[in-house]
Amino acid sequence: MSTIKSSVTISLVDEARGGPFVFWDDINTSCAEAKRLGFDAVELFAPGPDFISRDEVQASLDEYELEMAAVGTGAGMVIHGLSLSDHDEARREEACGFVRSMIDFGAAFNAPAIIGSMQGKAPSADEIDYTRDLLTESLESLGHYAAEYNIPLLFEPLNRYESNLSNTLSSAVAIIQDQSSKNIKILADLFHMNIEEKDMPHSIRDAANLIGHVHFADTNRRSIGMGHLDVQPIVDTLKEIKYEGYVSAEVFAWPNPLDAAVQTKYSYDIYFGLEDK
Numbered sequence: 618m619s620t621i622k623s624s625v626t627i628s629l630v631d632e633a634r635g636g637p638f639v640f641w642d643d644i645n646t647s648c649a650e651a652k653r654l655g656f657d658a659v660e661l662f663a664p665g666p667d668f669i670s671r672d673e674v675q676a677s678l679d680e681y682e683l684e685m686a687a688v689g690t691g692a693g694m695v696i697h698g699l700s701l702s703d704h705d706e707a708r709r710e711e712a713c714g715f716v717r718s719m720i721d722f723g724a725a726f727n728a729p730a731i732i733g734s735m736q737g738k739a740p741s742a743d744e745i746d747y748t749r750d751l752l753t754e755s756l757e758s759l760g761h762y763a764a765e766y767n768i769p770l771l772f773e774p775l776n777r778y779e780s781n782l783s784n785t786l787s788s789a790v791a792i793i794q795d796q797s798s799k800n801i802k803i804l805a806d807l808f809h810m811n812i813e814e815k816d817m818p819h820s821i822r823d824a825a826n827l828i829g830h831v832h833f834a835d836t837n838r839r840s841i842g843m844g845h846l847d848v849q850p851i852v853d854t855l856k857e858i859k860y861e862g863y864v865s866a867e868v869f870a871w872p873n874p875l876d877a878a879v880q881t882k883y884s885y886d887i888y889f890g891l892e893d894k
């Protein structure tokens with residue numbers, strides 16, 4: 618029985634239109650589609666903790682027997698311009714407050730929050746170390762906050778065009794390995810990794826015990842199978858390290874949401890599903 622589960626993304630953030638999310642409908646319609654296609658879970662990108670009622674989300678999860686794989690926090694950056702490494706202390710605390718509110722939101726569904734774009738970036742090369750220290754400090758406090766729920770916090774290294782603080786899995790390990798909470802896990806996004814890692818299976822093996830979530834995306838950020846990623850060695854490595862978690866389609870809705878979802882599920886079944894279930 619495979620313990621690697623399938624997930625598909627839903628965005629409710631208008632400001633992120635055109636971004637790498639599969640479904641853009643309301644939560645109930647999206648969950649119905651996810652269930653019909655056979656996904657185990659959904660990953661939700663919402664504008665904030667109060668945009669949609671937790672009861673409404675839970676009702677859709679229950680109706681379609683889906684888990685919540687994770688919740689994004691990027692709206693804090695996209696909508697409010699917040700970052701966990703802001704040099705302004707008051708703004709940085711505001712960013713931490715937003716993430717805490719999203720940790721609360723995710724916890725309602727037993728789902729971890731993701732720190733992606735909310736990590737921010739250094740304004741210049743000279744300030745990278747200082748900015749990364751601020752991020753590390755914010756993560757330290759948020760890791761403890763999430764631990765109160767007994768749910769990890771997910772930290773996602775991004776490619777160089779999105780941040781200069783953590784681009785590789787090993788750089789994420791360096792940030793989180795000394796955290797006192799021991800509650801932060803790494804999100805391995807195959808799209809970012811394709812740009813930054815020297816050897817993707819090797820990087821996954823090196824970070825093995827800290828990987829807590831995978832964004833399942835091809836080289837062009839379309840569904841797996843729609844780019845030129847050499848998928849099999851990555852899948853073999855995830856099985857080899859006994860990864861237990863979601864592979865979640867954070868991909869463009871290309872050519873449309875339904876086809877992107879179908880392609881993702883087809884790839885999931887080939888690589889993880891059919892042989893075990």
Ligand SMILES: [Mn+2]
Pocket residue numbers: 733773806832867
């Ligand atoms: Mn990602």
